[in-house]
Amino acid sequence: xxxxxxxxxxxxxxxxxxxxxxxxxxxxxxxxxxxxxxxxxxxxxxxxxxxxxxxxxxxxxxxxxxxxxxxxxxxxxxxxxxxxxxxxxxxxxxxxxxxxxxxxxxxxxxxxxxxxxxxxxxxxxxxxxxxxxxxxxxxxxxxxxxxxxxxxxxxxxxxxxxxxxxxxxxxxxxxxxxxxxxxxxxxxxxxxxxxxxxxxxxxxxxxxxxxxxxxxxxxxxxxxxxxxxxxxxxxxxxxxxxxxxxxxxxxxxxxxxxxxxxxxxxxxxxxxxxxxxxxxxxxxxxxxxxxxxxxxxxxxxxxxxxxxxxxxxxxxxxxxxxxxxxxxxxxxxxxxxxxxxxxxxxxxxxxxxxxxxxxxxxxxxxxxxxxxxxxxxxxxxxx
Amino acid sequence: xxxxxxxxxxxxxxxxxxxxxxxxxxxxxxxxxxxxxxxxxxxxxxxxxxxxxxxxxxxxxxxxxxxxxxxxxxxxxxxxxxxxxxxxxxxxxxxxxxxxxxxxxxxxxxxxxxxxxxxxxxxxxxxxxxxxxxxxxxxxxxxxxxxxxxxxxxxxxxxxxxxxxxxxxxxxxxxxxxxxxxxxxxxxxxxxxxxxxxxxxxxxxxxxxxxxxxxxxxxxxxxxxxxxxxxxxxxxxxxxxxxxxxxxxxxxxxxxxxxxxxxxxxxxxxxxxxxxxxxxxxxxxxxxxxxxxxxxxxxxxxxxxxxxxxxxxxxxxxxxxxxxxxxxxxxxxxxxxxxxxxxxxxxxxxxxxxxxxxxxxxxxxxxxxxxxxxxxxxxxxxxxxxxxxxxxxxxxxxxxxxxxxxxxxxxxxxxxxxxxxxxxxxxxxxxxxxxxx
Numbered sequence: 144x145x146x147x148x149x150x151x152x153x154x155x156x157x158x159x160x161x162x163x164x165x166x167x168x169x170x171x172x173x174x175x176x177x178x179x180x181x182x183x184x185x186x187x188x189x190x191x192x193x194x195x196x197x198x199x200x201x202x203x204x205x206x207x208x209x210x211x212x213x214x215x216x217x218x219x220x221x222x223x224x225x226x227x228x229x230x231x232x233x234x235x236x237x238x239x240x241x242x243x244x245x246x247x248x249x250x251x252x253x254x255x256x257x258x259x260x261x262x263x264x265x266x267x268x269x270x271x272x273x274x275x276x277x278x279x280x281x282x283x284x285x286x287x288x289x290x291x292x293x294x295x296x297x298x299x300x301x302x303x304x305x306x307x308x309x310x311x312x313x314x315x316x317x318x319x320x321x322x323x324x325x326x327x328x329x330x331x332x333x334x335x336x337x338x339x340x341x342x343x344x345x346x347x348x349x350x351x352x353x354x355x356x357x358x359x360x361x362x363x364x365x366x367x368x369x370x371x372x373x374x375x376x377x378x379x380x381x382x383x384x385x386x387x388x389x390x391x392x393x394x395x396x397x398x399x400x401x402x403x404x405x406x407x408x409x410x411x412x413x414x415x416x417x418x419x420x421x422x423x424x425x426x427x428x429x430x431x432x433x434x435x436x437x438x439x440x441x442x443x444x445x446x447x448x449x450x451x452x453x454x455x456x457x458x459x460x461x462x463x464x465x466x467x468x469x470x471x472x473x474x475x476x477x478x479x480x481x482x483x484x485x486x487x488x489x490x491x492x493x494x495x496x497x498x499x500x501x502x503x504x505x506x507x508x509x510x511x512x513x514x515x516x517x518x519x520x521x522x523x524x525x526x
Numbered sequence: 527x528x529x530x531x532x533x534x535x536x537x538x539x540x541x542x543x544x545x546x547x548x549x550x551x552x553x554x555x556x557x558x559x560x561x562x563x564x565x566x567x568x569x570x571x572x573x574x575x576x577x578x579x580x581x582x583x584x585x586x587x588x589x590x591x592x593x594x595x596x597x598x599x600x601x602x603x604x605x606x607x608x609x610x611x612x613x614x615x616x617x618x619x620x621x622x623x624x625x626x627x628x629x630x631x632x633x634x635x636x637x638x639x640x641x642x643x644x645x646x647x648x649x650x651x652x653x654x655x656x657x658x659x660x661x662x663x664x665x666x667x668x669x670x671x672x673x674x675x676x677x678x679x680x681x682x683x684x685x686x687x688x689x690x691x692x693x694x695x696x697x698x699x700x701x702x703x704x705x706x707x708x709x710x711x712x713x714x715x716x717x718x719x720x721x722x723x724x725x726x727x728x729x730x731x732x733x734x735x736x737x738x739x740x741x742x743x744x745x746x747x748x749x750x751x752x753x754x755x756x757x758x759x760x761x762x763x764x765x766x767x768x769x770x771x772x773x774x775x776x777x778x779x780x781x782x783x784x785x786x787x788x789x790x791x792x793x794x795x796x797x798x799x800x801x802x803x804x805x806x807x808x809x810x811x812x813x814x815x816x817x818x819x820x821x822x823x824x825x826x827x828x829x830x831x832x833x834x835x836x837x838x839x840x841x842x843x844x845x846x847x848x849x850x851x852x853x854x855x856x857x858x859x860x861x862x863x864x865x866x867x868x869x870x871x872x873x874x875x876x877x878x879x880x881x882x883x884x885x886x887x888x889x890x891x892x893x894x895x896x897x898x899x900x901x902x903x904x905x906x907x908x909x910x911x912x913x914x915x916x917x918x919x920x921x922x923x924x925x926x927x928x929x930x931x932x933x934x935x936x937x938x939x940x941x942x943x944x945x946x947x948x949x950x951x952x953x954x955x956x957x958x959x960x961x962x963x
Contacts, residue, residue, distance in 0.1 A: 323583075324816070328837070329921050330858035441644045441956060448646045448705065451952060453922055455815055456823050456839020456852045458952040460644055 144284070144294060147212035149196040151473055155206070156498040161481070162205040164493055170482040171196045171210060172298065175425040177478035177496050185491035186299070188482065193427045195298035198481075208481070213296040216252040218280030234266040237292045237304065241283070250279050253300050260305025265290045295433060312433035319437040319454060319461055320419055320508075328455045331437070332429060337505045340418040341445060348374075349410040351385040352403040364399020368411045386410065415445070417464065420505035424476055432468050436510065437461035468509035472502035531557060532715075533604070533626060534588035535723070535736040536575045547592060548625065553634075554605075555598065557590075558625030561609070567728040569622065570743075571735045576624045578741030579604045584818040585739070587631055587959040589714030599714050600635045601959050602628035632961040636711050640960060641665070641820060645704045645953030648924075650900035652881040654950050660939070661703035661951035664845020666719035667692040669710040676706040684939055686845055688754025689773045691719025693845050697939060697948070704953070722753040722822035722842040724814060731759065740814040749812050751824055751849075753842045756929055758849055760826065764807035765869065766793045766838070766851075772893055772929040779891040781929050783912075784874035788890035792869035793927070795838065795853060797830070799863030799915050800906060805830065820844050820955040827856075834860040843955060847945045848896065848928025855921040864923035865906075865915025874912055876905060881950060882926075883914065884942040888933035898946035899925035 149171055156162055173194040189195065199210035199219075211219070235243065238259060245251045267289055287294060293311055294304040305311030319331050322339045326332075351367040369381050376382040388406055417438055423429070430436060437452060438445045439461035447462045473479070479499050482492040531537050531545035545559030561576070563569035579588060582604070592598045610622040631637055643663060647656040665673055668691060675681055675696055681703070684695040697703070725734040726746040734750060742749070750759045752771075757778065759769040769790050770781040783791040796802040805828045815823035823841040830836055835856040842849055853864045875886035882898030883905055889895070901924070902917040916923050926949040930942040938944070 327856060329854050329856075441642055441954065446644055448644070451646055451649060453852060453854070453924065456825065456841050456850075456854075457821075457954055458645070458648065459954065460646065 144214060144287075144296075145468065146214040146280075147196070147468075148210065149194070149212075150207065150209040151479060151495070152203075152500040153206045153208070153495060153498040154500045156495070161493060161495065161498060164481060165198070165201045165205045165208055166484075167198050167200065168484045169198045170484070171198060171208060172480045172482050172492065174478040174480070175428060176476070179494075181490060181494060183491070185482065185486060188480065188492055189299045192298035193425065193477070195482075213254065213298070213300065214280060216254055217283065218278030232268050234268060236262065236264065236266050237283075237286050237290050238262050240267075240286055241302070241304070244279055244282075254296060254302050255300060257297060257301030257303040260303070260309040260311040262304065262309075263291050263306045293433065295431070312431070312435070314435050316435045316437045316463065318430050318434075319439060319452070319459075320417075320421070320464075320510075321439040321459075321461070323440070324455055326455060329453065331452070331454055333454070334421040334423040334426070334429075336419055337422050338418060338420040338507070339440070340416075341440060342416040342418075344414045344416050346414075347410055348413055349384050349386045349407060350374075351383055352407040352410070353385070353387045354399045354403045354406070355387065355389050356399060357389050362396060362399065364396050364401070364403045366400060366403035366407045368407055414511075415462075415464075417445070417510050418507075419510065420507045422505040424474070426469065426471070426506045426508075430466055430469075432466050432509075434466050435463050436466050438464050438510065464510040466508060467511045470507040470509070472504045472506070473499055474503070475501040530593045531559065532589075532591045533557065533602075533628070534579055534582075534585070534590075535718070535738045536579060547595065547598060550598070553630050555602065555628045555630065556625060557592075557628065558623060561622045561624055565728070568733075568735070571726060571728060573609045573622070573624075574741045574743065575736065575738040576607050576609050576626065578738030579626060580607045580739075582739035584816050585957070588628075589712075589717040590628065591715045600630050601637050601714060601717075602630050602634070605629055631959060636713070638709055638960045639712055639717075640958045641708045641710075642956045642958065643703055643706050643708065643953055645951055648900045648950045648952040650881060650950060651902040652900070654881050654947070656701070658880075658947055659951040660697050660944065660947045661701075661953050662695060662697040662845060662939075662948055663703055663708055663955070664693045664695050664720060664843075665708065665710050666712055666716050667694045668716035668719060669694070669712050673708065673710045675702065675708045686720075686755060686847075686940075687773070687775050688720040688845075689752070689778070690721070690723075690754040691716060693720045695845055695939070704951070718819055720754045720844045721819040722751060722817070722844060724817055724822055724824060725750045725752070730761075737814060737817065740817055742812075742814045744811045744813050745809070746812065749824060751822060751840060751842050753822075753844055753846060755845070755847055756842070756849060758840065758842075760809075760812065760824075760840075762809045762812065764794060764805055764809065764828075766795050766826075766866065767840075768792055770849075770895070770927070770929070772847075772891075772931055774891075774893075774931060779893065781893060781895050782889035782891065783868050783870070783872060784885040784887070784889050784895070785870070785872040789870065791895055793866045794869060795828075795836075796865040796867060796913065796915065797860070797862040799865065800904070802865060802867060802906075802913060802915070805836070810835070815839060818957055820957045830860070832860060836860070843953075846928070846948070847931070847940065848898065848926040848949055850926050850949065851924070853923040853925075858921045861919045861921045863916045863919055865903075865913055866925075867906075867911045867913030871910040872912065873907055873910060876907075876912065878905065879943050879946050882942075882946045884930060885933075892933050892935070894930040894933040894942060896928050896930050896942045896945060897925060898928075898949045899923070900950065901925075 174191045197215045353365040355363045374382045446460045451458045479495045480492040548556040561572040605627040607626045609624045681696045681698040686693045686695045724737040727748040757771040758767040771778040782788045795805045810827040815825045826838045839852045877886040884896040885894040906913045
């Protein structure tokens with residue numbers, strides 16, 4: 144899961160109340176409405192939170208505070224963080240690995256297992272010579288990609304997890320993105336889209352993948368799929384677009400073939416790029432990264448005639464896309480708070496809202512094909 | 527008085543008086559005139575007509591005809607409109623100035639017009655398959671023979687006569703019209719032949735004013751939506767519509783419910799299946815959802831006693847002999863067996879169709895109403911009143927209500943079963959006026 148980031152600018156806040164208290168590893172909490180009751184307990188504030196980030200730094204004489212999402216507790220981008228400790232590896236499921244690092248080794252820095260949705264049965268590793276990346280965060284990203292698991296951290300620090308395609312995220316969309324119509328129709332909701340740009344990108348297209356194992360390059364697996372688009376080369380014969388990936392040991396040729404198939408299935412369709420932003424207060428109420436959305440624009444390629452959906456009196460044929468990220472400006476109307484890192488502090492938080500430099504603009508959505516997992520990279524691919 | 531200047535829907539006879547072209551500069555044209563109305567309420571509707579020209583998402587380019595100088599006829603984009611204040615206007619004397627700034631499109635007198643069609647078989651519980659559904663495309667026959675349906679595949683070219691002009695009626699029980707872009711050329715004066723038109727009345731149906739764009743204030747006394755083949759009139763009272771009319775080629779005929787004495791068919795919506803719990807006796811609102819030259823949709827809203835709010839969409843498409851209705855529970859709250867029944871206690875003989883039902887014998891005007899729905903339904907003749915309702919609970923109910931013109935004497939694509947099969951082709955059509963092709 145991408146860790147995300149935040150940055151909040153403040154306009155001449157007082158030293159005593161605000162600036163002196165800005166410090167690393169406190170939390171920046173955002174609620175959909177400004178809660179003016181300053182005596183909420185920590186748990187109550189977090190139950191109302193739409194977002195919680197970890198302060199990783201301040202700037203501009205303590206008038207800018209920035210940081211990462213909650214996954215920052217497991218490690219930063221440089222691979223540093225709560226370290227690993229294993230001398231040998233027993234095959235475990237993703238959930239078992241999480242339990243081990245949360246309970247046995249106590250290396251998750253306060254993140255605890257939340258709700259588990261249907262989890263895959265796969266285990267890792269397959270042989271005793273395997274190793275994991277250095278930080279806990281890297282380790283879990285690797286395990287999640289390999290085993291087909293997704294997870295999301297809630298503001299209260301619990302981590303919900305589920306197999307790709309489970310009900311961890313919405314698989315039946317309740318939001319439809321379209322430049323043609325806004326409003327409500329039954330369970331579907333559509334928002335104004337100030338930015339709507341559709342493109343199609345053939346650059347990352349592959350129809351042949353070979354997977355080599357980093358410890359034994361002579362062992363490899365492969366898969367190909369020439370039929371899906373049947374593009375032709377310069378002379379009119381079937382074009383071959385080939386990719387080679389290197390992965391950490393996952394067994395033998397059979398595993399290599401399976402790995403190639405997985406990688407190929409993520410690259411053998413032409414990518415539709417949709418640059419879209421929505422203009423609605425608190426879009427997080429309706430959708431979160433990981434959910435499926437509908438997108439509909441019959442002028443372009445955003446239509447799927449096998450998917451009839453009733454919307455505002457007509458049958459539309461939207462495609463399904465996955466919401467992969469949201470980029471929201473700090474708009475007026477939300478509540479912004481600095482929550483103490485010490486759970487015993489009373490009051491538990493400082494209200495920053497009166498000094499926030501509000502920004503304008505819609506929320507930018509990052510959408511992608513439904514079959515892509517919520518992860519940035521593929522397990523073991525050298526990025 | 528016939529209209530001299532017509533912009534989009536504004537300017538049909540008597541609506542906008544004494545317009546003139548105020549100036550032409552480059553590709554810009556400024557037009558203006560006086561709004562003359564018999565009452566303050568009427569004046570406000572005329573003002574809305576002019577204001578509705580601007581910012582019309584469904585139809586950003588409007589056809590313009592000017593009888594005094596036909597060399598200025600063409601298709602224009604509306605850049606801005608201005609109307610003087612109507613408050614304080616005396617009831618019967620004087621008028622208010624209006625003006626509009628227009629910019630002509632490239633290829634302006636005869637730009638290429640494209641109808642983009644998207645669709646598929648309407649999922650249904652009657653075993654109707656794609657090969658039985660009949661997608662169609664209706665285009666004003668004023669385009670002559672220069673009509674290209676796009677793509678390959680065979681189509682049959684028929685015709686339908688609407689009150690506003692003849693139509694080519696192309697159809698084919700194949701997939702061509704489910705995904706195609708058809709191109710044609712039309713003179714601006716023919717652009718709205720057979721197009722769905724929404725009108726409002728401020729005097730309970732004596733006079734009607736066209737609605738321009740989506741600008742119709744909520745809630746008018748009476749609303750009428752027509753595509754020249756079939757016409758529905760609605761008020762804020764509880765009936766789904768108070769009158770349905772069909773065009774017989776030279777005049778409008780009322781559609782009767784089939785009983786004796788002959789009475790206009792007036793359906794009411796219900797829910798809870800066989801219990802037939804009626805919708806309230808007044809609508810909450812009537813608004814325009816979309817309106818362009820191929821498709822127009824109005825949305826009627828009721829607040830039920832349950833409580834729940836229900837939206838009912840009525841869509842008319844050019845060339846369609848049926849109005850397409852969708853009953854939709856707002857926010858997906860109420861899941862029930864939606865239904866409808868006629869106004870008076872009456873049991874008439876119906877005949878079943880695949881996917882629907884129709885009046886068995888011709889009504890007093892020689893026509894037969896037709897109902898079609900993709901859902902499994904019950905034709906409930908257990909009580910004294912003809913009614914239909916869904917067999918299963920759902921937050922929505924789609925159905926179509928239309929007319930078999932000439933009843934038992936109809937033929938070809940105009941028979942009740944075939945117009946129902948046209949309904950089972952769920953098509954979306956959007957019209958684009960492009961630069962010269």
